[in-house]
Amino acid sequence: MSSAGRALPDVGLVVAARQGDQRALDDVVAASLPLVYNIVGRALRGHADVDDVVQETLVRVIRYLPALNDPTAYRSWLVAIAIRQVRDWEQRRRVALNRDAGLDAIHNVPDPASDFAGMTILRLGLTDQRREVAEATRWLDPDDQELLSLWWLEETGEIARNEVADALGLSPGHVAVRIHRMKEQIQSARGVVRALRARPGCPDLQAVAAGWDGTPSPLWRKRLARHIRDCAVCGQLGSTLLPIDRLLAGLPMLPLPAGLSAHLPGTAAPTAAAQVVGPPSSAVAPGTGPTPSADPGGGPSVADLALHRPHGLVPSLAAGVAAAVLAITTAVVILPDDPSAPSWAAPPSAAPTPVAPPSVAPSPSARPTSKAPVAPAVSSARKGVGVWNFAGASQALAASKAGWYYTWSTHHQGISTPRGVTFVPMIRSAENVTAPELARAKAAGPDLLTFNEPDMAEQANMTVEQALDLWPQLMATGSRLGSPAVAVGASDPQGWLDRFMTGAQARGHRVDFITLHWFGGDFATPAAVDQLRQYLQAVYQRYRKPIWLTEFALIRFDGGGARFPAPEQQAAFLTAATAMLGQLSYVQRYAWFGLPATDKDRSGLFSSGSQATAVGRAFQAAR
Structure with missing residues (x-):
């Protein structure tokens, strides 16, 4: 393409x-x-x-x-x-x-x-039948020239059929009918182009074209094509024409x-x-x-x-x-x-x-x-958010239009789950691997998030061996298990997650999806989105499992504290990042960090139960 x-x-x-x-x-x-x-x-x-x-x-x-x-x-x-x-x-x-x-x-x-036909032939160095197709386009009806400009780009892989339909204001079915008619005209014109170039030419064709001024036009295409259809000599010339679609496939745009x-x-x-x-x-x-x-x-x-x-x-x-x-x-x-x-x-x-x-x-x-x-809010099963309790948390969660949420725990005490929204439990650290916690996790739903940032001392703080030893108890819940969510370096060879996944495979442990966190320190939207995409792609290429991105935002950790971009920058990143995530089929779910917006947590979506931040409004419109 x-x-x-x-x-x-x-x-x-x-x-x-x-x-x-x-x-x-x-x-x-x-x-x-x-x-x-x-x-x-x-x-x-x-x-x-x-x-x-x-x-x-x-x-x-x-x-x-x-x-x-x-x-x-x-x-x-x-x-x-x-x-x-x-x-x-x-x-x-x-x-x-x-x-x-x-x-x-x-x-x-x-x-x-x-002249675009001539430039196409010259600049792209077209030969033989591709050259004839380019020359044949000069003979089209004026109304079909517009359609040709889009269909040509569709065949060369530049735009999609739905984009052609949207541009023309037609249904895909109607576009297909018009394209079929246009292709018939081009095919007819190809026969005319070949017959006119044949040496020695057909004397009867030359007689028909006696009054032609040499400028391609739909009227003369019809006149000359009528002769070619009825002429045994000229008609034979078109017997070896390849389908137009095959000739255009892979052809680059005109530079x-x-x-x-x-x-x-x-x-x-x-x-x-x-x-x-x-x-x-x-x-x-x-x-x-x-x-x-x-x-x-x-x-x-x-x-x-x-x-x-x-x-x-x-x-x-x-x-x-x-x-x-x-x-x-x-x-x-x-x-x-x-x-x-x-x-x-x-x-x-x-x-x-x-x-x-x-x-x-x-x-x-x-x-x-x-x-x-305000952009309309959009509900999506993929869209999630990390939630901790604050005044109005249940109201904010419902207004966010998130399809799922989690609380870094196996319960959601004080937070009401809105209709149509799913709560996903988490076994946060080694101390939570207990019979009551595992029972709550099993009852909460089919999915289970596991050890939160075990590579960080202030979080789960676990060794790879400790996590592997406790893993059979998590598997016993029957839940779909997400990998431990490391803070950094999920794609690094011999990193914490890499060693865990290698050990899990060696022990026959089941890991159903990869859980990731990502916080970008580059506050320029294009760069941040590209960095996130590269990280996700690298992780997927290493483990070839579905991915849940359960914490992400733009936060720069330096100087012993957290620095945030302006709300408008954060909102722009969220909009672009969620659109990008929607293009990655292996990213099953994502969750923003997080629902509450305070002086400390300035990437949050809601400053109160009813007051969405700029980031919150962007999240509401995301899919």
């Missing part, structure tokens, strides 16, 4: 950008360029306005990213915005053509230098133009203050500025965002948009009259309330309200 589309920003980066991290926003935009460029380029058939539409798409991504409710849906959301901009362009073009009827209209003339890729992050670029993005087709004299123009999409065009600079404007997206990412993002973020989020971008907990779609210019009184809406 091609890596280009999959190289889109991960969830952590999207969350950080959504929370206002300028560098993350720059990276999100730059990483999104290749997919947007391929979608728009194919949908517009290499028209000279491709750069304009790509640029407008990125501006909307920047402006409406804070209103993206689910960071894991970023790619689907990005594709939908790109298709929306393509459709807006098509509508404006039709209006312009009707207005200019009778004149020498050039709106529908593709740019020969940017960005050199002028654009040269300015991607990591290369030298002019400073943000010197960069302005103007219409790609404009040529502005040095020292002059752009003329602001109304944007039919509802928000200001890139020209509206452009500023004056001494040496004129960057003439095109390919020459400047990536180098000017910082300028674009800054201009969009600080623009005082920023329109509200579109109706198709669901608001997150920290986003302005959407007032009008981008096609409607908001009135001065329709500005986003200062009160941020």
Whole structure:
């Protein structure tokens, strides 16, 4: 599978950008360029306005990213915005053509230098039948060019069918029917391409094509294909055509133009203050500025965002948009009259309330309200929390929408279990391995957590041999047993957990799942999420068992105390981390540390029974 589309920003980066991290926003935009460029380029058939539409798409991504409710849906959301901009362009073009009827209209003339079929053949070095497929796409109906831009990326592994359906606003079944029809058109066009290139050519075909001007079009595809179907000579040429799907499988996306890729992050670029993005087709004299123009999409065009600079404007997206990412993002973020989020971008907990779609210019009184809406709470059997008693604990637990909880004990004294929520008992240390505790654990449910941080003196403080000797008593409960939850180094060779698992295997002891704790000291969301993911993957690769992550948060332990990030940082991490956990099939459950929020425990979810913290609101919306 091609890596280009999959190289889109991960969830952590999207969350950080959504929370206002300028560098993350720059990276999100730059990483999104290749997919947007391929979608728009194919949908517009290499028209000279491709750069304009790509640029407008990125501006909307920047402006409406804070209103993206689910960071894991970023790619689907990005594709939908790109298709929306393509459709807006098509509508404006039709209006312009009707207005200019009778004149020498050039709106529908593709740019020969940017024809996507030709560039695909040239840049990807396509040969034989793949070349014919690329050439055949020039003959499609206009309505199918948009579908082709998405289906091509689906076949090359860049996007999924559900993302195609979401972008087009159709059901997967309807998309399948349209794709089938489009593939038939491409197959017909392949026959035309092959017959026209055959040497010696068919005299009857040459007679049919006598009035053709050499420009591929749906009308001439139908005329020429009709002859090919009825001609024994031409029809035979298509007998060896391979299925289109096989030819496209594994094909990479078209690389960005050199002028654009040269300015991607990591290369030298002019400073943000010197960069302005103007219409790609404009040529502005040095020292002059752009003329602001109304944007039919509802928000200001890139020209509206452009500023004056001494040496004129960057003439095109390919020459400047990536180098000017910082300028674009800054201009969009600080623009005082920023329109509200579109109706198709669901608001997150920290986003302005959407007032009008981008096609409607908001009135001065329709500005986003200062009160941020709260994201809807989501119940999930995977989502858990560590709970210790405090005033209102039972009310807070119910409001958290956790699907399970534990108390580092075999009981939950003083805490009522909400309906639909599961209590999971724990045998915390060696002193808890007693008949009454084991009986309570067995009665509490099918799962049992075991020795809490045995590698820490202030916690269970157990040797590996001691834990192994007591393990048969835990197995006798019949419960599904989680491994001892070490504080650190679960993936380390010869670490505490590694030695325990090796000893358990040697003694024939049963361990049903691995229990982990993780506290990240890096308060940057993308880095923290990536570190957590790497840790989980390393543990799974070592033991090949399901994982329960029973304590995790951002807490830095240094200088003899615990340091916490700002609540907004903690909330951003929780949102991104839980989304990432949902992508790891071997992570069966997770539990945040923890439910109460006090001056000491500032990663908590609730400061009282009814008052959720910023982290608590993020937890309520997590799955």
